[in-house]
Amino acid sequence: MRKGMMFGLAALAALSSGTMVTTSARAAGEAIPLPQHTWSFDGVFGSFDRASVQRGLQVYREACAVCHSLKYIAFRNLADLGYSEDEIKAMAAEVLILDGPDDDGEMFERDGRPADYFPSPFPNDKAAAASNGGAVPPDLSLMAKARPDGPNYIRALLIGYEDPPADFELAEGSNYNRYFPGHQIAMAAPLFEDGVEYADGTPATVEQMATDVANFLMWTAEPKLEERKGMGIKVIIFLLVFTGVLYAAKRKIWADVH
Amino acid sequence: MSGFQSNNAVIKWIEHRMPIFSFIDHSVGSGYPTPRNLSYMWNFGSLAGVTLVVMIVTGIMLAMQYTAHVDYAFDSVERIMRDVNYGWLIRYIHMNGASFFFIVVYIHIFRGLYYGSYKAPRELLWMLGVVILLLMMATAFMGYVLPWGQMSFWGAKVITNLFSAIPIFGEDIVVWLWGGFSVDNATLNRFYALHYLMPFIIVAVVVLHLWALHQFGSNNPIGIDAKGPQDKIPFHPYYTVKDAFGLGVFFVFFAAVVFYIPNYMGHPDNYIPANPLSTPAHIVPEWYFLPFYAILRAIPDKLMGVIAMFASIGILFILPWLDRSPVRSGRFRPLFRIFFILLMIDCVVLGFAGAKPPEGLWLIAGQLATAYYFIHFLVILPLLSVFETPRPLPTSIGEPVLKGGGSMAGAPAKPMEKA
């Protein structure tokens, strides 16, 4: 039986190393090591740093929303971040939403409500590309899951703007970024020291804003992360206990066979 | 064989009219005699069955919220993740369940390869298993297309395009598969219809697989036939409890992935909506297809690559006639054991090669590993059957298992089991 188990473990190890290939291959494709930040949402007990996520929302609204949509987030979702109903209503009311048609068949604009989704800055991709030198600013809702090591990548990208090396030929309309694959990105550096003024007095360094907005985008990508991790602990503890009981039952029933 | 008995009047009434209780008893109950020496390697069959049920249950729940349309599919999956109660849980179980299904089934297959479970009289049982593997692959491939992310779209495109390698009709077949001139809404719709259908075909083939299994019962780690009742124990309660324990262990691993690293085995690009105008830098299939992908790309000629890929599974159908050694279990085959380990390593190398772009050293490694894969089955196994001297087999299952070593009365001593 022991031999069988070892065989099983070996096969499992073989298979899991097979899976690891995929991930490492992805990372290897770009081969630019990202600076690793310690995120509060990492680990088994991880949760979002509410203050940072709220600051990240501010950064998004003030520094990214002119170009990037956030299609999958509705104002009502902000309740998860600790905003009160009134605060959410106030934030929603700051945007204009195209609604209709009304009873006369006309489209009309109205103030946003909590049930509305974040409005997109451009009516379509063509308009977005036209305003951005041909490059479409991607929707940011899922960005933290749509890139390898997403949160670290977003943070690195935002602090990665620097002068190109002397021998680097930068294409017209491109910006040099240390962490963008190929180093030429159509997005100009969006963050500047004190570009936003944080209500909680946190100094708005580029690094701070990058970290906050990455935290926020992790929340937009995986809003159920806390629920998931919290449930996971309970499920796994239950399974361990239950499996222990089954093991005892197995020992007992098999006692007369071995 | 113990006849089924019950004192319950209702059970008796039903049993008299439709003997379903004795059927269950003979299938997984105390009326099904099972070798007493099965190791934990024999847990993976029941694990695969449970995983199939998990996939069907979560799949139907997803289907209630999913929209199979190119404009809405991606959004509907995100809605499941965000707005549907526990939708994230259902989807992560389904998504990772596919990976665990393959982990379990691959272990199950390698178990069979090591212990010679494909040999007479279980050839048909084995072949039905290979049919299940093929159906699973088709199901998983089509399921992966449904969320309509970048890898969904480009994976579908690359794999369906393989059929264009078929001479003369190739291009027409691809158009026929797509239901149009590109991977588009018609393609997504038919993949959804088939993705819903195929798991139930798998269930049907699983029934046949179990039917064939019950004809001769399980093989066992020693690979010799049971000599009498002393070599067997009733399935229930012995293996029901052992399978239940194995299931618990399996669920711990499964839950750890679902709750803590649900996207580890997925590809980040599939969180980007499908865009026919932008090709991802590397198009890679899900990890469980990587070895086959490596075989496909090892051969420069497209048609030959496709043939080799299908042959790598097709060869399993004729395996019972390639390995003619009368000894089933690898435990008693000193040379076979070594080559078995080499085959496992070979498959891992193929997996690595499948993940890398087909160039340089990895291409060569993939080509060598592909060649070795076929050499293992077509050359090494047939030769081993002739030249290998197996170690002496135990005389009965009971002998090496029972403490005290006394061989059970009534077990005739035979040096070798005829195949």
Ligand code: HEM
């Ligand atoms: C053999 C069993 C099955 C396997 C191996 C399988 C595999 C898969 C895979 C790999 C995905 C993509 C998951 C993702 O990346 O998001 C998927 C999605 C899906 N499957 Fe299945 N599936 C199975 C059974 C079923 C059944 C019985 C249904 C019932 C209708 C179903 C319905 C769906 C739906 C609606 C989706 C799209 C939602 C999503 O992508 O999360 N599946 N399946």
